[in-house]
Amino acid sequence: MTKGEQEASGAKHWQFFRAGDFDQLVIRSGDDLLSLDQLDKKLWAALSCPAHGLQFDTRTLALIDSDGDDRIRVPEILEAIRFSKHLLKSLELMVEGGSELPLDQIDDSHEDGQRVLSSARHILKTLSREAHPAISVNEVIEVQAVIAKLPFNGDGIVPPVADDEVLRKVMEEMIACVGGEPDRNGELGLTITKLEHFFAEAQARLTWLDEARELQESVLPLGEATAQAYAAFQAVQAKIDDYYVRCGMASYDARALLPLSRGEADYAALAAKNLTMKDEALAAFPLARVQAGGVLPLTEGINPAWSAAIEQFRTAAVIPLLGTRDSLREAEWREIQTRLAPYAAWLAKQQGAALVHFDETDLRQLVTGDTQGRIAALIEQDLALKPEIDAISEVERLARYVRDLAALLRNFVSFADFYSGTRKAIFQAGTLYIDQRSCDLCIRVDDIGKHAALAPLSHTYLLYCECRRRGGSEKMNIAAAVTAGDEGGLMVGRNGLFYDRLGQDWDATVVKVIEHSISVRQAFFSPYKRLARFIGEQVNKMAGSRTKAVDESLAAGAQGAAQTAGGGKPPPPPFDVAKFAGIFAAIGLALGAIGTAIAALVTGLFGLAWWQIPLAFAGVMLVISGPSMLIAWLKLRQRNLAPLLDANGWAVNTRARINIPFGTSLTALAALPPGSTRPLKDPYAEKGQPWWLYLLIAIIILAGVAYWLLR
Numbered sequence: 001m002t003k004g005e006q007e008a009s010g011a012k013h014w015q016f017f018r019a020g021d022f023d024q025l026v027i028r029s030g031d032d033l034l035s036l037d038q039l040d041k042k043l044w045a046a047l048s049c050p051a052h053g054l055q056f057d058t059r060t061l062a063l064i065d066s067d068g069d070d071r072i073r074v075p076e077i078l079e080a081i082r083f084s085k086h087l088l089k090s091l092e093l094m095v096e097g098g099s100e101l102p103l104d105q106i107d108d109s110h111e112d113g114q115r116v117l118s119s120a121r122h123i124l125k126t127l128s129r130e131a132h133p134a135i136s137v138n139e140v141i142e143v144q145a146v147i148a149k150l151p152f153n154g155d156g157i158v159p160p161v162a163d164d165e166v167l168r169k170v171m172e173e174m175i176a177c178v179g180g181e182p183d184r185n186g187e188l189g190l191t192i193t194k195l196e197h198f199f200a201e202a203q204a205r206l207t208w209l210d211e212a213r214e215l216q217e218s219v220l221p222l223g224e225a226t227a228q229a230y231a232a233f234q235a236v237q238a239k240i241d242d243y244y245v246r247c248g249m250a251s252y253d254a255r256a257l258l259p260l261s262r263g264e265a266d267y268a269a270l271a272a273k274n275l276t277m278k279d280e281a282l283a284a285f286p287l288a289r290v291q292a293g294g295v296l297p298l299t300e301g302i303n304p305a306w307s308a309a310i311e312q313f314r315t316a317a318v319i320p321l322l323g324t325r326d327s328l329r330e331a332e333w334r335e336i337q338t339r340l341a342p343y344a345a346w347l348a349k350q351q352g353a354a355l356v357h358f359d360e361t362d363l364r365q366l367v368t369g370d371t372q373g374r375i376a377a378l379i380e381q382d383l384a385l386k387p388e389i390d391a392i393s394e395v396e397r398l399a400r401y402v403r404d405l406a407a408l409l410r411n412f413v414s415f416a417d418f419y420s421g422t423r424k425a426i427f428q429a430g431t432l433y434i435d436q437r438s439c440d441l442c443i444r445v446d447d448i449g450k451h452a453a454l455a456p457l458s459h460t461y462l463l464y465c466e467c468r469r470r471g472g473s474e475k476m477n478i479a480a481a482v483t484a485g486d487e488g489g490l491m492v493g494r495n496g497l498f499y500d501r502l503g504q505d506w507d508a509t510v511v512k513v514i515e516h517s518i519s520v521r522q523a524f525f526s527p528y529k530r531l532a533r534f535i536g537e538q539v540n541k542m543a544g545s546r547t548k549a550v551d552e553s554l555a556a557g558a559q560g561a562a563q564t565a566g567g568g569k570p571p572p573p574p575f576d577v578a579k580f581a582g583i584f585a586a587i588g589l590a591l592g593a594i595g596t597a598i599a600a601l602v603t604g605l606f607g608l609a610w611w612q613i614p615l616a617f618a619g620v621m622l623v624i625s626g627p628s629m630l631i632a633w634l635k636l637r638q639r640n641l642a643p644l645l646d647a648n649g650w651a652v653n654t655r656a657r658i659n660i661p662f663g664t665s666l667t668a669l670a671a672l673p674p675g676s677t678r679p680l681k682d683p684y685a686e687k688g689q690p691w692w693l694y695l696l697i698a699i700i701i702l703a704g705v706a707y708w709l710l711r
Contacts, residue, residue, distance in 0.1 A: 012038055017416075020641070021657040024414035027406070030091030036413065037078050042653065045414050048073045050649040053444045055501045056408065056426045060400045064408075071649075077412065084401045087113055087394070097406040100134035101399040116398065119391035137403060140396040147389065148184040152382040154389030157181045158375070159189035170371060174198045177354045192379050198355075199372050202363050205352025209360060218342045222320050226343050232316040233340055235309050236287075240296065243287040244330045247294035254292070261290045277305055296328045415656055418641070421665065424501070427645060432465065432480040432508060434496030435489040436670035439463070441481040441658075442498065443644055448477050448512060454647035455479065455514060459638040460658065462514040463490060467498050467506035478508070479644065482518055483663035517635045636660050 012035045016023040024045060027033060041047065051061040051070045064072055064080050085091060089107045103120055107113040120135045123143045147153050151161045159180075160171035171190060178198045180188030190198075212219045220226045250257040262285055275282055283305035288297055298314045318328060321336055355363065366372075410416040411426045418425035429444040445451045448464050455462055461482040468475050478498060482490065490513065498508040641656035658666070672678070 014039070019419035020415065020655070020662075021659070022654045024416060024419070026416070027095060027409055027413065029095060033081050033091045033094060033409075034085060036081060036409075039413075041074060044074065044412070044653050045656070046412050046645075047651040047653050049412065049645075049651070053446065053648070054426045055424070055429060057400065057404055060404045060408075063397050063400060072408075072412070077409070080401055080405060084398065084405070087116055087398050088402075094402050094406055097403055099403055100136045101395075101402050102134045104133065106398075112394075115387070115391045116394050119388065120395045122388075123392065123395065135395065135399060137396065137399045140392065140399055144392060144396065147392070150185075152378075152385055153184045154382060154385035154387075155184050156379060156383045156386065157183040157189040157191050158378045158382050159183050159185070159187040161187075164374075167371070167374060170366065171375065173358070177201075177358070190375060190379065192376060195372065195375055195379065199367065201352040201355055202358075202367050205355050205358075206360070206364060206367060208346075208349065208351040212346055219346045220343065221339050225316070225320065226340075229317040229320060230340050230343050230347070232309075232313040233336065236306065236313050237337075239287045239306060239309075240328075240333060243290070243294070243296055244333065246286055246290045247292065247330075250290055250294070251292040257290060257292070261286060277308070279305060295330075296333070297326065298328055299326045415641070418656075419662070427648070427650075428501075429478055430498055430500040432463070432478065432496055432498045434463070434480075434494060434508070434510075435485075437482070437485050438668045439480040439482055439666070440668075441483070441644075441666045442478045443648060445477045445479050445648060448479075451479060451647040452512060452514060454643050456516075457643040458640045459516050459635055460514075460640075460644065461487065461490075461516045461518045462644075463510050464512035464514075465496065465498065465508040466511050467508045469504065469506045474506075476506070481644070481658075481663075482667055483639075483658065484667035485518060485669050487515065487518055516639075636663070639663060 014032075015026040015028060017026055018024070022045075023043070025032075025039065025043065049072050051065045051072055052058065054061070061072060062068075064076050066076055066079060081091075084094060087107055088094075089105050093102070093105060101120070103117060106117045106120065108117045121130070123140060124130055124132055124135060126143050126146070127139060129139070151159065157180075158171075160168045160175065174190060174195070175188050178194055178201065180194065181191050183189045222229050246260045249260055266285075270281060273279070273281070282303070285303050285305075287303050287306055287310075288294070288301050298310060298318065302310050317336060317340075318325065318332075321339055322332055407417070407426070410423075411418070415425060417423040418428070424440070427443055428440065429442045432439040432442050445464070452462075452464065458481075463480045463482060465478050465480060466475065467478060490510070492510050492513055494510045496508045496510070498506040500506065637657070637659065639658040641658055642652040642654065645652050
């Protein structure tokens with residue numbers, strides 16, 4: 001369908017660009033923004049991304065993240081656009097983004113726009129900038145900071161800052177009892193819900209206290225002293241019950257008397273300790289001496305760990321309820337339990353327990369006085385400012401969307417910033433400098449292990465680094481993609497320097513490496529490097545083996561000589577010529593085979609024309625390096641950004657390839673600046689070797705060997 005046919009049919013005409021091996025949307029106008037809800041979701045570069053760890057304003061992301069799940073999704077992006085459209089005359093200024101929101105672009109044809117425009121003007125007036133035609137995010141933040149410090153700031157939460165000192169103290173006590181909500185200024189305050197909850201609890205507590213007075217004789221047998229008596233009773237109830245059960249067992253069977261009273265071994269264990277009245281082992285012993293039909297002594301013969309509690313029980317409960325006595329029978333113990341049972345039942349139904357520290361008289365004055373109405377009036381005064389404060393929040397939101405939303409879309413609907421070559425994407429955390437190269441594709445990582453599980457699917461050579469700043473107090477992890485050069489100097493433990501997007505430097509240490517092909521150039525030299533590495537390893541093994549054999553031979557010889565001198569074993573047998581003749585013959589055959597191969601090579605070279613010799617060498621190198629280069633080229637075509645982002649919580653909707661030319665641009669190698677000069681002579685260079693002489697000697701030797709073998 002042509003553009004004219006699209007316009008005639010009413011279809012939206014989109015424009016795309018090709019990068020990363022997929023089609024990406026170009027947002028050219030405000031109409032493109034408004035029409036994003038019509039764009040097929042399969043054509044969005046991403047469907048969601050995390051709302052943290054990005055090089056993007058976190059407050060703007062929080063405003064877009066309407067459900068607060070720390071993720072940005074397509075519906076939330078579209079809702080941000082609809083919000084902006086409702087309050088702006090045109091979305092054209094959002095396409096490129098601007099640092100300020102022009103007041104004449106706010107749509108005042110409806111009530112919402114009028115409110116936002118009025119609030120923006122009020123902000124500028126507060127800052128003495130009435131004549132300024134636009135408002136910035138920083139100006140809104142500046143006013144919000146001033147408003148947040150005010151006692152009345154429109155959030156319906158009032159901290160205890162009333163002018164009346166008595167009322168302020170009461171509010172502090174209320175917050176201590178039922179808790180408070182954080183005000184914009186950070187202080188805890190009361191909401192209308194908290195206020196009503198406090199007074200509901202207060203009324204319930206007073207009703208509960210009145211119930212006890214109505215049932216004075218049964219619930220409060222000792223009047224106001226009943227509470228103290230019951231507390232003393234509760235402190236020893238379990239231990240006294242235990243005592244009478246033990247005595248009952250002794251009455252049931254006399255054999256139980258000694259075990260239930262603890263044996264000598266238990267006392268011996270205590271004897272080895274420095275005992276105190278709070279010793280748990282001592283407190284575990286019976287309350288008093290166990291005996292059949294025993295009577296509990298109240299003054300003497302009590303376990304020392306319980307003597308103070310029993311004395312408190314005697315004075316607070318036993319004497320007021322039963323009269324003065326020095327012992328307590330089981331029946332009397334049951335009588336005390338019965339007389340305090342109504343109080344225990346009433347106490348179990350306690351209401352307003354959070355207000356237990358409030359004096360009853362003060363509580364009645366609060367309920368019957370005008371305290372609730374006065375605090376409620378303060379909360380209403382605060383809420384009266386809510387529309388104005390909310391309008392300021394809407395100004396902030398709109399100003400942030402004008403400034404930031406287009407940049408987010410260039411990293412969400414498409415990856416235009418990443419493939420632009422001039423801007424950095426919001427997921428690029430900074431630049432890592434290591435091993436004479438700079439890596440621009442560095443992604444901040446929360447969990448290295450989790451990220452490294454998926455990242456290998458990107459077919460990208462990755463360095464995971466732990467970064468520290470300011471003496472180790474600030475830390476973060478990054479994954480850096482190496483897309484140029486070779487891997488020769490890259491390894492775990494290598495140190496580099498990471499610069500974040502703010503220009504701050506971090507000490508970076510490589511802690512994990514995921515190896516993949518870096519470049520075709522690296523692949524060309526890799527067979528020779530592997531061969532050199534293999535030869536070096538074999539030479540080291542042979543040298544080590546030979547050294548070990550010589551050492552063992554010398555040791556054996558010294559030991560044999562010592563034994564011979566001492567009249568021990570006979571001397572070793574004489575050298576067996578026949579035995580070693582075969583060895584020498586085998587060595588000769590091997591040298592002959594090598595010589596034949598060399599002769600064939602030299603003969604083949606001498607049989608070529610002079611101009612064919614370089615081609616022959618090139619063919620040999622192609623045979624050696626060609627497969628490695630081909631494999632590397634195929635793998636480099638598979639490099640993919642998506643797994644790197646998916647491992648970080650993104651939902652990337654395409655492959656987003658990193659081809660060889662683009663990958664080379666993401667990693668810069670060290671190079672002298674244009675126009676630089678340097679002396680050709682290095683004063684500390686090693687003395688030059690006559691390599692041409694060595695080469696000539698090698699050629700003469702090879703020619704001689706070939707002539708001798710072929711004559």
